Amino acid sequence: MHAVEVNFDGLVGPTHNYAGLSYGNVASLSHATAHSNPREAVLQGLEKMKAMHALGLAQGIFAPHARPDINVLKRLGFSGSDNQIIAKAYKTDPILLRACYSASAMWTANAATVSPSADTLDGKVHFTAANLNNKFHRSLEPTTTSALLGAMFNDPHYFTHHPHLPEQGFFGDEGAANHNRLSDHHGANGLEIFVFGASSFNNELPKPTKFPARQTLEASHAIARLHQLKNENQLFIQQNPEVIDQGVFHNDVIAVANGNVLLCHEQAFLNQATAIKQIKNNYLGGLPLHIIEVPSNKVSVSDAVSSYLFNSQLITLPSGAMLLVAPQECQRNKAVNNYINELLADENPIEQVRFFDLRQSMQNGGGPACLRLRVALTEAELAAVNPAVRFTEEKYTQLVTWANTHYRDSLSSDDFADPQLLIESYQALDQLTQILNLGSVYPFQL
Numbered sequence: 293m294h295a296v297e298v299n300f301d302g303l304v305g306p307t308h309n310y311a312g313l314s315y316g317n318v319a320s321l322s323h324a325t326a327h328s329n330p331r332e333a334v335l336q337g338l339e340k341m342k343a344m345h346a347l348g349l350a351q352g353i354f355a356p357h358a359r360p361d362i363n364v365l366k367r368l369g370f371s372g373s374d375n376q377i378i379a380k381a382y383k384t385d386p387i388l389l390r391a392c393y394s395a396s397a398m399w400t401a402n403a404a405t406v407s408p409s410a411d412t413l414d415g416k417v418h419f420t421a422a423n424l425n426n427k428f429h430r431s432l433e434p435t436t437t438s439a440l441l442g443a444m445f446n447d448p449h450y451f452t453h454h455p456h457l458p459e460q461g462f463f464g465d466e467g468a469a470n471h472n473r474l475s476d477h478h479g480a481n482g483l484e485i486f487v488f489g490a491s492s493f494n495n496e497l498p499k500p501t502k503f504p505a506r507q508t509l510e511a512s513h514a515i516a517r518l519h520q521l522k523n524e525n526q527l528f529i530q531q532n533p534e535v536i537d538q539g540v541f542h543n544d545v546i547a548v549a550n551g552n553v554l555l556c557h558e559q560a561f562l563n564q565a566t567a568i569k570q571i572k573n574n575y576l577g578g579l580p581l582h583i584i585e586v587p588s589n590k591v592s593v594s595d596a597v598s599s600y601l602f603n604s605q606l607i608t609l610p611s612g613a614m615l616l617v618a619p620q621e622c623q624r625n626k627a628v629n630n631y632i633n634e635l636l637a638d639e640n641p642i643e644q645v646r647f648f649d650l651r652q653s654m655q656n657g658g659g660p661a662c663l664r665l666r667v668a669l670t671e672a673e674l675a676a677v678n679p680a681v682r683f684t685e686e687k688y689t690q691l692v693t694w695a696n697t698h699y700r701d702s703l704s705s706d707d708f709a710d711p712q713l714l715i716e717s718y719q720a721l722d723q724l725t726q727i728l729n730l731g732s733v734y735p736f737q738l
């Protein structure tokens with residue numbers, strides 16, 4: 293079956309800010325006190341979408357979430373009008389308020405895990421929203437994520453949506469950031485590789501000692517079951533706990549797969565030689581499999597973390613060649629830039645690179661690959677997607693005007709006391725639901 297990959301990029305929300313909320317994510321911690329620029333952030337994301345669309349690729353748009361999350365503040369004991377809740381939270385616990393204002397839903401690689409119909413027993417595309425329970429601010433996402441996915445992929449004939457896994461660390465699930473798929477082409481039978489950070493029940497498997505392992509083996513198993521993956525379509529591999537302790541908080545900070553190519557660091561997986569052998573033995577395609585392991589003496593783990601080389605998107609162009617969509621930090625890092633030039637010159641399907649300025653997102657630990665959720669769709673499935681979430685030139689123009697109308701160009705700690713920010717933010721999203729024809733998806737609309 294022929295299929296295309298659609299990248300659904302998260303639109304950065306109007307309250308994008310740096311609050312240092314993600315222990316284990318080096319960029320988030322080091323920018324904890326920085327001023328953010330939500331308008332620049334959303335426009336940087338839109339530029340990437342525009343460039344991908346101009347290359348002839350199918351591009352989708354994933355809406356942000358309503359922030360601040362007033363309901364969770366109520367649940368935590370703050371009462372009164374919205375203004376009073378904000379004033380009280382700002383006074384007693386400003387970081388908690390920042391968490392409730394986080395625009396972290398922009399990183400849609402963490403929104404859900406998606407299995408294309410070629411891999412599932414019932415021939416449907418399966419979605420499971422991630423519970424993201426390792427971080428409080430991200431644990432606020434799954435309900436709205438499910439509402440948005442339901443509004444985007446709203447035909448039950450083609451799409452099955454599963455509720456997020458139990459909201460508990462044993463089933464910690466961070467979505468597609470820990471999920472790679474290898475196949476001859478997007479519509480072919482694919483090997484879905486679930487990369488977990490630790491096991492909750494099996495203490496014999498090693499764990500990182502400093503930073504948390506966000507994805508558990510038990511969550512990955514549950515998703516493979518829910519998605520009705522055939523045995524041959526699933527493989528579970530442990531991430532190297534030593535690199536989690538060096539800031540690799542998701543697998544997509546150290547490995548990226550597309551088609552018959554896996555680009556990974558040589559320290560990405562536990563017992564890497566065995567892991568690679570398993571991947572080779574289980575590959576279902578007929579084309580040669582390219583596993584490109586980047587050695588530490590060319591790109592250190594620290595350079596991988598600061599440049600986000602492996603958080604590039606690896607894209608099959610309409611011509612069949614592959615393109616690396618990298619953050620500009622890769623171009624600025626000498627070792628990484630040299631390595632990319634070598635990669636392009638070598639015998640492998642990766643032939644081009646494009647660098648993007650995504651600094652606003654990068655400063656919170658989110659590169660090009662974090663900003664998108666990949667969904668491989670057949671022609672009939674694509675036709676069943678809500679057409680208003682497809683990126684077009686007209687949609688781009690409309691969204692740029694929308695962002696310039698509603699977004700601020702600076703947010704710093706004092707701004708979160710301003711109740712006007714809530715009003716502006718909800719107004720922007722209310723209008724966006726019309727632009728993207730999503731219906732009522734936010735708690736303030738229900």
Ligand SMILES: NCCC[C@H](NC(=O)CCC(=O)O)C(=O)O
Binds near residue numbers: 321542
């Ligand atoms: N896939 C990239 C995710 C980045 C995200 N950063 C954050 O949530 C930082 C938020 C802050 O610190 O304000 C995370 O760590 O889950």
